[in-house]
Amino acid sequence: MRIEFVPADSQAGATAALAVLAYEAAALSPEAKAVNDAAGGAIVRAAAGGRFIGAKGQVLDIVAPAGLDAARVVVIGVDGSGVVEPETVEIAAAHAYNAVKTSGVTELLLKLGGDAETAARVAFGVKLAAYRFDRYRTTEKAEKKPSVATVKVAAADPAKAQKAFAALEPIADAILFSRDLVSEPANILHPEEFAARVKGLESLGLEVEILGEAEMAKLGMGSLLGVGQGSVRESQLVVAKWYGAADKSAQPIAFVGKGVCFDTGGISIKPAEGMEDMKWDMGGAAAVAGVMHALAGRKAKVNAIGVLGLVENMPDGNAQRPGDVVTSMSGQTIEVINTDAEGRLVLADALWYTQDRFKPKFMVDLATLTGAIIISLGNDYAGLFSNNDGLSEKLLAAGDAEREPLWRLPLPKAYEKQIESPIADMKNIGGRPAGSITAGLFLQRFVNGVPWAHLDIASTAWRKGSSDPTVPDGAVGFGVRLLNRLVADAYEG
Ligand code: BES
Ligand code: MN
Numbered sequence: 332m333r334i335e336f337v338p339a340d341s342q343a344g345a346t347a348a349l350a351v352l353a354y355e356a357a358a359l360s361p362e363a364k365a366v367n368d369a370a371g372g373a374i375v376r377a378a379a380g381g382r383f384i385g386a387k388g389q390v391l392d393i394v395a396p397a398g399l400d401a402a403r404v405v406v407i408g409v410d411g412s413g414v415v416e417p418e419t420v421e422i423a424a425a426h427a428y429n430a431v432k433t434s435g436v437t438e439l440l441l442k443l444g445g446d447a448e449t450a451a452r453v454a455f456g457v458k459l460a461a462y463r464f465d466r467y468r469t470t471e472k473a474e475k476k477p478s479v480a481t482v483k484v485a486a487a488d489p490a491k492a493q494k495a496f497a498a499l500e501p502i503a504d505a506i507l508f509s510r511d512l513v514s515e516p517a518n519i520l521h522p523e524e525f526a527a528r529v530k531g532l533e534s535l536g537l538e539v540e541i542l543g544e545a546e547m548a549k550l551g552m553g554s555l556l557g558v559g560q561g562s563v564r565e566s567q568l569v570v571a572k573w574y575g576a577a578d579k580s581a582q583p584i585a586f587v588g589k590g591v592c593f594d595t596g597g598i599s600i601k602p603a604e605g606m607e608d609m610k611w612d613m614g615g616a617a618a619v620a621g622v623m624h625a626l627a628g629r630k631a632k633v634n635a636i637g638v639l640g641l642v643e644n645m646p647d648g649n650a651q652r653p654g655d656v657v658t659s660m661s662g663q664t665i666e667v668i669n670t671d672a673e674g675r676l677v678l679a680d681a682l683w684y685t686q687d688r689f690k691p692k693f694m695v696d697l698a699t700l701t702g703a704i705i706i707s708l709g710n711d712y713a714g715l716f717s718n719n720d721g722l723s724e725k726l727l728a729a730g731d732a733e734r735e736p737l738w739r740l741p742l743p744k745a746y747e748k749q750i751e752s753p754i755a756d757m758k759n760i761g762g763r764p765a766g767s768i769t770a771g772l773f774l775q776r777f778v779n780g781v782p783w784a785h786l787d788i789a790s791t792a793w794r795k796g797s798s799d800p801t802v803p804d805g806a807v808g809f810g811v812r813l814l815n816r817l818v819a820d821a822y823e824g
């Protein structure tokens with residue numbers, strides 16, 4: 332699909348859909364008024380006959396309007412009384428695209444008004460909405476495939492809009508990169524393949540190091556390595572570095588991701604039903620790869636490190652057993668009561684390594700860590716756990732701004748006793764009560780007092796029945812927008 336910016340007076344041809352906005356009480360935008368007049372009042376009549384009131388997200392789809400060349404006119408409700416915010420048009424554009432994507436029209440002309448900045452957000456919304464993972468479909472019928480090949484965004488100054496989009500497009504590309512990683516099945520995207528795809532980002536200017544099992548063993552990463560022990564795939568630790576600050580030696584910020592390419596549970600094996608979902612148990616690492624892609628893509632003025640712990644959790648004759656004791660890079664020992672609580676074992680070493688080597692300003696880890704976070708928050712919020720109020724505030728604000736909201740949960744000292752072990756420094760599960768919190772308390776033991784936040788994204792990494800038109804069902808790429816915003820608002824310049 333091509334996206335181009337065209338002059339505001341451009342006309343939609345016979346195989347095109349034309350999209351315009353309506354506000355509260357079906358009040359028409361200037362562009363919608365012009366279309367309505369040219370089509371002999373078709374929008375007003377269709378609105379009256381279709382209970383269209385311009386409510387946010389409401390779509391009025393008029394086929395073959397008389398008096399116009401266009402094959403369809405789509406009117407998108409945005410509420411409000413006429414002030415068009417960038418976020419509003421991003422969502423409206425996505426609704427418009429979704430409404431016509433498989434309708435048979437080959438072109439969509441969006442006349443959503445506004446300046447260069449809003450036109451760029453229109454293109455951004457369409458690009459996110461149009462995401463599809465269809466790599467493995469060979470027999471899909473033509474009429475089920477998207478028909479829209481060209482999207483034209485009307486702008487007062489197309490060149491200026493194009494320029495504004497050049498600043499946004501790298502973020503969209505990064506989100507799509509992250510979604511592809513999350514969507515890939517685990518027979519394709521094993522740890523080495525994941526590492527290779529991140530290595531490919533060197534073309535954007537990142538430096539990428541890949542550590543294999545021998546190097547990790549030398550570093551003493553017994554906790555991470557224990558998880559991958561039952562897999563025929565080699566575990567990998569990927570370190571992606573972006574030095575974009577004026578002072579390349581300035582203290583970096585760091586992102587750390589859980590990358591369990593497939594989580595069977597190991598010897599503490601999961602039930603068969605729904606186990607296929609565990610291909611996306613690397614959503615945290617995909618978010619970290621995505622944000623590094625975004626920072627490099629838009630040449631962010633920041634020094635940032637992304638560390639990905641990549642493993643496959645399999646049952647095997649060589650797999651670790653419940654009751655095994657492993658020694659982490661920190662020197663702390665862990666009794667592995669349940670091999671399915673593996674994400675925290677991976678992060679324990681990845682977090683320790685990150686603070687030890689890079690001495691970052693702060694670390695944010697992302698992980699599809701616990702089923703319990705879904706019970707706590709449902710699928711619209713990710714859990715936030717942190718030892719630092721300032722960092723938490725910034726993350727909460729970034730999440731709200733990017734429609735990737737977080738909800739902070741506590742890390743009570745009193746719950747530490749749930750992870751005490753009779754034979755080691757700790758055990759890897761804390762029982763059913765507060766399962767996401769005891770996982771957070773476990774991770775906190777590996778941050779060495781560095782400002783840190785943990786995002787449990789098990790609730791948000793994969794979406795079913797999406798209500799956000801820029802996020803199709805499936806891989807969300809959750810965290811890329813949020814972390815990119817955190818950097819842009821608080822750590823650049
Ligand atoms: N990857 C899972 C968590 C998960 C569950 C992610 C559902 C996405 C959807 C994690 O490794 C896990 O298995 N956690 C266990 C922990 C338990 C054994 C303490 C869980 O949540 O049941
Ligand atoms: Mn697990």
Ligand code: ZN
Pocket residue numbers: 591594612671673674699700
């Ligand atoms: Zn897992």
